[in-house]
Amino acid sequence: MLAVQDVLEARERVSAVARHTPLDHSHTLSALTGADVHAKLETFQRTGSFKIRGAANRIRTLSTAEQDAGVVTASAGNHAQGVALAATRSDVDAKVVMPEHAPHAKVAATRSYGAEVVLHGEDYNDAQAKAHEIAAEERRTYVHAFDDEYVMAGQGTIGLEILADLPSVDTVVVPIGGGGLISGIATALEAADREIRVVGVQAAGASSVATSLEKGTVHELDAVNTIADGIATRAVGELTFPIIQERVDEVVTVSDDEIAFAVTLLLERGKTLVEGAGAVPLAALLEEKFDYEAEEVIVPVLSGGNIDMNMLTTVIMRGLVDQGRYLKIRTVIKDRPGSLRQVLDVLADERANIYAIQHDRTSRDIAMSDTEVEIDLETRGDDHVEGLLERLRGEGFDVEVLV
Template identity: 40%
Template sequence: MLTLDKVFNAQSVLKKIIRETPLVRAYGIAPDCELYLKPENLQITGSFKVRGSAYKIAMLSDEEKQKGVIACSAGNHAQGVALAATKNGISSLICLPDTAPISKVEATKGFGAQVCLVPGCYDDAYEKALSLKEQEGYTFVHPFDDENVIAGQGTIALEILNDLDNIDAIVVPVGGGGLISGIAYTAKQIRPSVKIYGVQVAGAASMYNSVKHSQIECLDSVHTIADGIAVKQPGENTFRYVNDYVDDIALVTDDEVSSAILALIEKQKMIAEGAGAAAVAAVMFDKFALKGKRVVSIVSGGNIDVTSLSRVIERGLFQSGRSSSLLIELLDKPGQLKDISRIIADCGANVTGVHYEKGNTESVNGCFLRIEMETRDYAHVHLIMESLRAEGFKIV
């Protein structure tokens, strides 16, 4: 059973393993509320996952420790289990799909785990882990649906409540539900007035759908840049805790998550993965009634691949109107580009790309000109469009 005593015990056990991440006041991200960030992206493994994994492993019997632990993950949970097992002098085996990024495979090995690459997807790796568990007698460390794992994640709430008074709400990303279960249970026991809000991405809304329909549901597929919370089905324990202690759950889009990642980089100099930025996205895009409130958003992890980060930044720039593209239909004659460039420059934007395209225009002598620009926001883009139209240019 999950108890408050167990969460406090987890806090004591974890002192030598995890890093207590201090709250950071965020400026310029959500001006309508007083926003603080809990930067678990600065955790030792780059994610909160090590808290639950380490407490679960610390609570094993001597016999279980001797046989070692096994887990299945393509990311943060793998690294958390690996580090926690190594710190406790226990062997660990992590089953990973053979499609997992090399960087994550090497990071898992770097924390002291053996890695078993399994052909196929996550589900194949999961089945392999369960098979090896039965064969070798390993203890399986579940990524979220385990009382000790949930208690370990609950230590985040203890740190938040100790660091900051008069909190109105804590906003938490949700995948399988281990993180929000621990935080919600702990916070509600200590300070029942604090609102707990969960955030899922629209492409992986398993907990959201389950709560709305009052029964656990399994998605056919998940598709999102927030791979850390791309879970097809919530756990039985976590579904119960979310129903009992979470005040509301909302959905964000991949574009909103991309904008939040970009905002964290620019405003806070903080790198977050998709899952880590989901709670910030919910606050940025007013998914909950938080105006004038003191709010804490959990930045749950920062393990994002560099190539993915560049694509996310580009998407975030488009989503926020910082980067834009206009397709202009015009007559193919000298001087057109000069006039267009002058108008854009007079509006204070910067042209970053010009592409000449022939196509099916109204005029035989027509063509298309695609202009890529750096702009301030959507209002700036609209100003440029209206200025071009005012001088007779047709925006397609």
């Protein structure tokens, strides 16, 4: 099993490529939670994610023959970019297989870091199968995204940095997808002269670990569904699972709405852009998914910031809805002059800002003399939303909340 010494030996190899990222004390997050919160900002890592650490350690431990043959991997995101840059820095040829419909920005970024990109298949499973074919045909080394001890050891250097920068840390909160990151960090923290709690967090739509821990063996989900695509894996790794069993104190889950709220909060209050997978530790802390004491020193590992712009739009809107700052309603009014004005007068009086209004006279669910109106509104919190709805209904409007 992975040992502290493996992580210590990885430190020098990783530091030649990856940055020592900031550990930022957040007054805002500390005030919101009552804990003493210090965010580990892997969002500032090269390629925008922690993945380069494990990739660098794996590639720098290749034999001369393996370096000459090159490496190959499959990924649609952060791992692809980490392998590409780490290989280029070590003068090793790299091929990365990505699904044919992978986002253009991620394909372009991977190529810009020096890898040859092969587009193949509909999804990650197809791409992975092709990558293994290439590995066998060209005798390249396959660099696994998480189920590899060298990769785990490289990710564990984050734990060493936390210990160096904040020896008083009590709890470290880490995302779990395949388990490479948390396995490495939990192992590294065993170098401390006291016990440090490790809490793992999964997205509820990809939560294989809790079931695996209950069964005592790796459990694979039939499907995953979450905005946290960086941890949307069907199963934890065969090598990472026993480490999680032994060294992780607790595993919790968070919903997509809770993840969206954390992303929005970090963007607005912390001026930090974090992808869904990177926000799950903060979501777990904000929603009190695990117990902690007042003033407890807690480090959420914000593992990456590579979020698709279209997804970011969706996440922000979901976050604003959750905070009561965006509201979409539907009501029915008489299809005659002045009817809409009655609704608008209420909205103006309640100081709700209108984004958009849509009419629909064609719905068969309403009388021919009526029109259906949908209104998008900017609101100022849950209390404002509640008061606005109460006022509209009190004025006789049958209001349905859409989002």
